Amino acid sequence: MLIFVLIKDLVELVIYRRQQLQFSIQSNLINVAARKIQAALGDAKKLEKIRSRTISTSAQELVTSVTSRVVPDFVHQISEKFPRFFKATMVLLTLTAYILASAAVLKATNATDPPSTLSDNVYFTVTSGLTIGYGDILPSEGSHWFMVFWLPLHVIFFAQMVYMFDNAVRAPLDSVEVATESNGEITIPRTLEMDAFLNVSEGTEITEAEFMRFMLVNAGVVPEALLDDMHTRFNEMNTFLGGSDDRMSTLNKRDMAVFASESKAVADDPHKENVELVPVSMRTSSANFDGDVTKKENVEV
Amino acid sequence: MAAIALELRHLRRGLFDLFVTVAFLVIVATVYHYESGSKWSYGTSLYFMVVSLLGIGFGDVVPRTEDLRLFTTLFRFVCNTADVCHANTSSF
Numbered sequence: 001m002l003i004f005v006l007i008k009d010l011v012e013l014v015i016y017r018r019q020q021l022q023f024s025i026q027s028n029l030i031n032v033a034a035r036k037i038q039a040a041l042g043d044a045k046k047l048e049k050i051r052s053r054t055i056s057t058s059a060q061e062l063v064t065s066v067t068s069r070v071v072p073d074f075v076h077q078i079s080e081k082f083p084r085f086f087k088a089t090m091v092l093l094t095l096t097a098y099i100l101a102s103a104a105v106l107k108a109t110n111a112t113d114p115p116s117t118l119s120d121n122v123y124f125t126v127t128s129g130l131t132i133g134y135g136d137i138l139p140s141e142g143s144h145w146f147m148v149f150w151l152p153l154h155v156i157f158f159a160q161m162v163y164m165f166d167n168a169v170r171a172p173l174d175s176v177e178v179a180t181e182s183n184g185e186i187t188i189p190r191t192l193e194m195d196a197f198l199n200v201s202e203g204t205e206i207t208e209a210e211f212m213r214f215m216l217v218n219a220g221v222v223p224e225a226l227l228d229d230m231h232t233r234f235n236e237m238n239t240f241l242g243g244s245d246d247r248m249s250t251l252n253k254r255d256m257a258v259f260a261s262e263s264k265a266v267a268d269d270p271h272k273e274n275v276e277l278v279p280v281s282m283r284t285s286s287a288n289f290d291g292d293v294t295k296k297e298n299v300e301v
Numbered sequence: 302m303a304a305i306a307l308e309l310r311h312l313r314r315g316l317f318d319l320f321v322t323v324a325f326l327v328i329v330a331t332v333y334h335y336e337s338g339s340k341w342s343y344g345t346s347l348y349f350m351v352v353s354l355l356g357i358g359f360g361d362v363v364p365r366t367e368d369l370r371l372f373t374t375l376f377r378f379v380c381n382t383a384d385v386c387h388a389n390t391s392s393f
Contacts, residue, residue, distance in 0.1 A: 128357055128359075131356045131357045132357075133352070133356075133358045135360040135361065138361045139361075144344045144345055144348040145344045145347075145348075147348055147352075148344070151351050151352065152355065155355050155357075
C-alpha cells in the first residue's frame with residue numbers, strides 16, 4: 001500500500017506542480033501578514049510560534065525547486081500548453097512501466113502456470129489487474145501466498161490509474177452561463193461540473209466553504225479576488241489566535257464580535273476613502289485587535 | 302501541518318479498514334480450511350478468498366462439495382455487496 005501511495009504521489013507531484021507553486025505563494029502571503037501583525041503588537045515570542053507553524057512553506061519550496069531541476073523545461077511547457085494530453089500521457093507511461101516491471105518479476109519467479117513468455121506474463125498481469133480472469137494462465141501452486149498479498153494492491157493500482165486517466169481525458173470545466181431571471185434572482189445551474197474539485201491534491205473531503213467558493217466563482221456571481229481577500233483575512237485571524245489552517249478553525253463567536261465592531265467602526269468613518277478591501281491587520285490605522293478605532297482616536301487627542 | 306494531520310487521519314482510517322479486512326479474510330479462510338476437511342491449506346483458502354472478493358475468479362481453486370457451494374453463494378452475495386457499498390462511501 002505504501003509503494004502504491006508513493007507512486008501515486010509521484011505522478012501527482014509532477015502533474016500538480018503549478019498548484020504547489022500557488023500554494024507556497026499563498027502561505028508566503030500569510031507569513032507576511034503574520035509578521036505585520038506581530039510588528040504592530042511587538043511580541044517576539046508569538047512571531048516565533050507563527051513562523052514555526054508556517055515552516056512547511058520552506059519544505060514546499062524545496063520540493064518545487066528540486067522538481068524544477070529534475071524535470072526538464074520543455075516538459076513544463078508541454079504540461080502548460082496541453083494539460084490534458086500531458087496528464088493522460090503521464091498516467092499511461094506509469095501504467096506501462098508498472099505492467100512491464102510486474103510481468104518481468106512474475107516471469108523471473110516462475111509465478112504463472114504454465115511457465116510462459118514475457119508477453120504471456122503481460123497478458124496475465126493485465127487480465128488479472130482488470131479483474132477479467134479468463135483462467136487460461138493461472139498463478140502457480142507455489143505463488144498462492146504471494147498472490148494473496150499482491151493481487152489486492154495490483155487491482156487497486158489498476159483502478160486508480162484508470163480513474164486518473166478518466167479524469168485527465170474528461171472535458172475541462174466550461175464557462176458557466178448564469179441565468180438572471182426577470183425578477184432579478186440569480187440561479188446557479190445544477191449541471192455545474194465538479195471536476196475542478198478533483199484537482200485538490202491534499203485530502204479528498206471538501207469543506208462547505210470550499211464548496212460555496214467553487215460554486216460562486218464558477219458561476220461568475222462573485223469575483224475571485226474578493227473571496228481571496230476574505231480567505232486571507234480569515235487565515236490571519238485564525239493563525240493569530242492559534243489555528244493552523246482554514247480546515248482547523250479556532251475562531252469563536254467572540255472573535256467575530258470583535259471583528260464586526262472594528263468593521264463597523266471603519267464603515268462609520270467619515271473619511272470614506274479608507275473603506276477598502278484591505279485585510280484588517282494590514283491597515284495602518286487599526287494595528288491592534290481591540291477593534292475600537294474611535295476610542296484610540298480619543299486617546300491620541 | 303493541516304495537510305499532515307489530514308494525511309494521518311486518512312492513514313489511520315485506511316489502516317483500520319485494512320485490519321478489519323484482513324481479520325475477516327483470515328476468519329473466513331479458517332472456515333473454508335476446516336469445512337473442506339483440511340484439503341485446502343490456509344494459503345489456498347486465503348487465495349480463494351482474495352481472488353473471489355476482487356472479482357477475478359481464475360477458476361483454479363473452486364468449492365466442490367454441496368455445502369461449501371451453498372455457503373459460498375450466500376456468503377459472496379453478502380460480502381461483495383458490503384464491499385461495493387463500503388467502497389462507495391469511503392475514500393480509501
